[in-house]
Amino acid sequence: MRIGVVVNPIAGLGGRVGLKGTDGKVAEARARGAEPRAPDRARRALDELAARTPEATVLTWGGSMGADAVRAAGFEPTVLGAPAGEETTARDTRCAVEAFCDADVDLVLFVGGDGTAADVAAALSGTETPMLGVPAGVKVYSSVFAVSPEDAAVIAATFTRVEEREVMDIDEDEYREGEVHPELRAVAWVPVAEDLQSSKQTGGGSVEALAEGVAASVREGVTYVLGPGSTVGAVKRALGFEGSPLGVDVWRDGEVLVRDGSEREILAALGEENVVVVSPIGGQGFVFGRGNPQLSPAVIRHCDVQIVASRAKLDDIGVLRVDTDDPDLDDDLRGWTRVRVGRVEQRMMQIV
Structure with a gap:
């Protein structure tokens, strides 16, 4: 395995001295006596990686941007370059990642926060090279990070599949004023693993993002059966129409075929490929059988099922x-299934 390692040595510098981030605050953080956090986090991840895959080929960037920590963990890295100046910048991160891609790495393992994640994702744009974050920032809103440095090493050493996940970031000046507005900055390929953190978003933002994700993924010629409720209502609005809030609507290729339909009307509107989009009832968790009897067994058996829900709702139920x-259909539906909780992010949930 070939792993590219890049460290943002100033990530998290402003956290413990009360600056709520490092963007534009490096000098002030140091004046307050801030100690670097990222190098120690990098070393923890790399020590675990060396214990698990000592034969891995590690490529990195010079000095505090990777080489120091990689060598300290016992690897003999290939150093592809070095930061342009004494103070490292976002451009240094992007240059490192671009060099890793040119060297055909299997994974970019980075140490930093959301800003670093956005820089790495930007450099990886247009490639299929996965990225994985060792959390070291003050704010870590993205779902591309492992839960801990050690978890990152385990994932890097063992992953076999990748999936798309969200890179989020916030405006730190607004954050310091008490305003939190996470924004989607990129979508990146990330190893599939349980020890990845979820993306942090406000409830409304999450529903809006997942609605946009459903709308962006619609396919020509496919019939979409859209269930009741506010979450699927957001999907309907993202598709360009105001649906029936408590009813079932049918949509295909930009046209509403059925509004507030009965079982018979829904069945008559189905095509060769059909997808039913539903959201569980808050507090109960029912996907089918409460509030949507129009979605009968006959309808469900003709459709692929796509479940959408906010993270808060899933946490509650x-x-x-x-x-x-x-x-028999209930038995077929039971088991683990994916629920869309963001524009691309999904969560595994069990139907019992």
Whole structure:
């Protein structure tokens, strides 16, 4: 395995001295006596990586941007370059990642926060090279980070698949004033693993993002059966129409075929490929069988099922449930399934 390692040595510098971030505050952080956080986090991840895959080929950037920590962990790295000046910059990070891509690495392992993640993702744009973050920033809103430095090493050493996940960031000046508005900065390929953190977003932002994600993923010729509720209502608005809030609507290729339809009307509107989009009932977790009887077993059996929900709703309900009046169908639906919780991010949930 070939791993490119890049460290943002100033990531998290302003956290413990009360600056709520480092953007534009490096000098002030140091004046307050801030100690670097990222190098120690990098060393923890690399020590674990060396214990698990000592044979890995490690490529890195000079000095505090990787080489120091990589050598301290016992690797003999290939150093592809060095920071342009005494103070490292976002451009240094992007240059390092571009060099890793040219060297055909299997993974970019970076140490930093959301700003670093955005820089890495920008440099990887247009490639299929995955990235994985060792959390070292003050604010870590993106879902491309492992839970801990050690978890990052385990994932790097063992992953076999990748998926798209969200890179989020906030305006630190607004953050210091008490305003938190996470924004999607990029979508990146990341190893599939359980020990990745979820993206942090406000409830409204999450619903808006997942609605945009559904709208962006619609396929020509596919019929979409859109269930009731406010979350799927956001999907309907993202598709360009105001749906029936408590009813089921059918949409295909920009046209509303059925509004507030009955089972018979829905069945009549189905095509060769069909997707039913539903959201669980808050507090109960029912996907089918409560509030949407129009989505009968006959309708469901003709459709692929796409479940959407905010993170807060899933945290509250814990599991999903079905009660379709067809025990065989209920058994078919039970098990682990993906629920869209963001523009591209999904969470595994169990239907019981």
